[in-house]
Amino acid sequence: MSFNKNKCNRNCCSEEIVEESHVTRNFVKPPTSDTECSDTSTSGKKKENASKDHRIHSVEVPLPDHGGKSKLKKNIKSVIVEKPYEVPTKSKKRPMYVINNFSVPRVLKFCKKTVSKDFGELINEFYDLKYFVPHNLECESFLNIDNRLKNRYDSIKCIEWSRVKLNSVPENPHGYIHANFVSTKNLQSKFILTQGPKDGTLEDFYHMVWQEDCAVIIMLCNYIETNISKCNRYVPPVNTVITFKDLSVMCIKGPSVSVFSDDDSILETILCLTLDGKKKYVTHYQHIAWTDFSVPTTSNIRMVLELLNHIRTCHHGTIIHCSAGVGRSGTLMAIEMLLCELICGGELCSAKRVVQQLRKQRGHSVQTASQYIFIHRVIIEYALINKWMTYKDVKNFCESYDKFILSEKIKKEEARNERLVTLNL
Numbered sequence: 001m002s003f004n005k006n007k008c009n010r011n012c013c014s015e016e017i018v019e020e021s022h023v024t025r026n027f028v029k030p031p032t033s034d035t036e037c038s039d040t041s042t043s044g045k046k047k048e049n050a051s052k053d054h055r056i057h058s059v060e061v062p063l064p065d066h067g068g069k070s071k072l073k074k075n076i077k078s079v080i081v082e083k084p085y086e087v088p089t090k091s092k093k094r095p096m097y098v099i100n101n102f103s104v105p106r107v108l109k110f111c112k113k114t115v116s117k118d119f120g121e122l123i124n125e126f127y128d129l130k131y132f133v134p135h136n137l138e139c140e141s142f143l144n145i146d147n148r149l150k151n152r153y154d155s156i157k158c159i160e161w162s163r164v165k166l167n168s169v170p171e172n173p174h175g176y177i178h179a180n181f182v183s184t185k186n187l188q189s190k191f192i193l194t195q196g197p198k199d200g201t202l203e204d205f206y207h208m209v210w211q212e213d214c215a216v217i218i219m220l221c222n223y224i225e226t227n228i229s230k231c232n233r234y235v236p237p238v239n240t241v242i243t244f245k246d247l248s249v250m251c252i253k254g255p256s257v258s259v260f261s262d263d264d265s266i267l268e269t270i271l272c273l274t275l276d277g278k279k280k281y282v283t284h285y286q287h288i289a290w291t292d293f294s295v296p297t298t299s300n301i302r303m304v305l306e307l308l309n310h311i312r313t314c315h316h317g318t319i320i321h322c323s324a325g326v327g328r329s330g331t332l333m334a335i336e337m338l339l340c341e342l343i344c345g346g347e348l349c350s351a352k353r354v355v356q357q358l359r360k361q362r363g364h365s366v367q368t369a370s371q372y373i374f375i376h377r378v379i380i381e382y383a384l385i386n387k388w389m390t391y392k393d394v395k396n397f398c399e400s401y402d403k404f405i406l407s408e409k410i411k412k413e414e415a416r417n418e419r420l421v422t423l424n425l
Contacts, residue, residue: 103343104388110342110349111383114376115397119404125352126372134360137161147176150204152195156324162361164192169207170245177204178325180362182333186344190317193333193362195325196221196231203244205234208319209282210247210273215316217271218307219286220328230292230323235269235284248274258285265289265300266307290328293367294409295374298402301381308336330365334358335378342379351375370408377401 114122141147142158151158158178166175178201179194192212196219197205209217221230236242241250254269269284285307290296296304311318322328334354341348348354351372358365366372380397383389391398 103345104386106342106345106349107379107383108388111380111389111394114380115394119397119400122373122376123369123404126366126369129352129355129366129372132356132359133363134356137360137363139363141174141176142178144174144176147174150176150198150201151178152198153324156195156326157363159361159363164194164208164212166204166207167211169204172204177201177208179208179319182337182358182361184337184340184346184348184357186340186346187337188312188340189314191333191336192317192319193325193329193365194319194321196321196323197234199232202232202234202242203247206242206244206247206249206273210275210280212317212319213280214319215280215282215314216311216318217282217284218311218318218320218332219284220290220320220322220332221292222286222288225292225323231321235271235286238269246275250274254284255286265296266303290322292323293327293371294412295331295370295405298377298398298405301378302385304332304335304378305382305385308332308339312336324364326362326364327367327371330355330358330362330367331371331374333362334366334375338375338379339382368408370405373401373404 138160139157140160141163142151142160148154156178159180162180162182164177164179164181166172166177169175177194179192182191182193190212192208192214194205194208208214219231223229223231223233234242235255236249236251238251238254241248250272252270252272255267256269257264258266258268265288267286267288269286271282271284273280273282287296287307289300320329320332334351337348337358338351338354340346341354348357354375355366355372366375377398380389380394384391384394
């Protein structure tokens with residue numbers, strides 16, 4: 001990988017993908033019938049910008065290695081962007097979902113059943129699921145010794161039948177990447193869940209973005225968390241280019257607070273990928289306030305729905321990743337799956353069934369009790385937003401939820417402090 005001088009000549013807006021490449025994805029039919037996928041689409045509008053030159057000088061960009069202890073420094077040369085990418089101004093809120101006359105009762109039934117349960121029942125539900133592993137799911141490529149260094153965690157397996165298979169990637173003859181397709185017949189978009197890129201998988205990651213025609217990347221982690229490397233730095237600074245053998249990636253806008261969210265915890269960046277003279281534009285969203293093995297704060301719950309509502313309009317693929325690509329990523333994916341099932345009248349109308357189905361495609365998804373209960377809390381918030389329920393209807397559940405999340409946070413901090421004390425002895 002190298003950083004080179006390049007130019008980007010483009011007038012565009014954030015929802016437009018110009019050079020489309022319809023590549024047939026290597027997707028094997030799942031063992032159940034709930035794995036078909038349909039797409040919806042919207043179109044963007046162009047905005048003309050005055051031509052300007054934006055210059056930067058050589059800078060050093062830290063790229064942490066696998067352990068996050070050392071830094072790999074790369075020289076980025078000056079870049080001229082003749083027509084910079086402009087993010088459109090904030091538009092009116094879209095409805096949270098396209099609903100029908102039959103969707104409201106299903107959502108209400110789920111919410112009423114949730115709040116009627118003793119809070120401990122939901123915790124027990126998760127622990128019943130905690131070690132759920134689908135039978136007869138092979139992980140042949142994950143276990144291949146040639147692919148071992150491409151896995152971030154040895155304990156997080158990549159299921160064979162649903163994995164993404166890369167075509168014609170230099171220095172990756174096996175076409176392996178730790179990533180899986182996730183689909184049900186009611187999902188409105190194509191989704192891929194993957195681990196955070198490593199230093200040795202950056203090229204694989206961007207080839208996957210190109211090959212699967214993905215227009216959105218959702219990053220649910222920081223590069224470094226509690227002094228531990230969670231993901232290698234793969235987004236270049238603005239107006240700079242990462243160049244691989246046959247593919248280049250340029251950051252043409254950002255990072256800035258996302259235009260669709262009122263919350264400042266989501267950063268938006270625009271990337272331009274170039275391969276064989278063709279260009280694709282990708283919007284990168286990074287949630288900087290969702291920590292490992294936890295959930296967003298209560299004040300950020302609506303932001304999660306806004307994010308899902310925004311990407312649902314994308315008729316191209318969406319990639320979701322955190323560090324391992326199963327905890328935070330699996331939780332967000334489970335919320336979208338459950339919401340689509342409830343709205344469309346699918347068969348997976350419980351969080352338990354959704355998580356089971358998700359783990360058949362992306363193993364280990366949803367790692368903690370707080371993440372499992374968060375799925376329920378988001379659906380309840382969805383009902384509150386649409387005024388199908390009042391806060392009085394769910395007050396006891398919401399208060400119990402807040403207390404539980406706070407206690408889990410305290411436990412996590414205490415455990416972390418104990419580890420630090422042990423290390424300092």
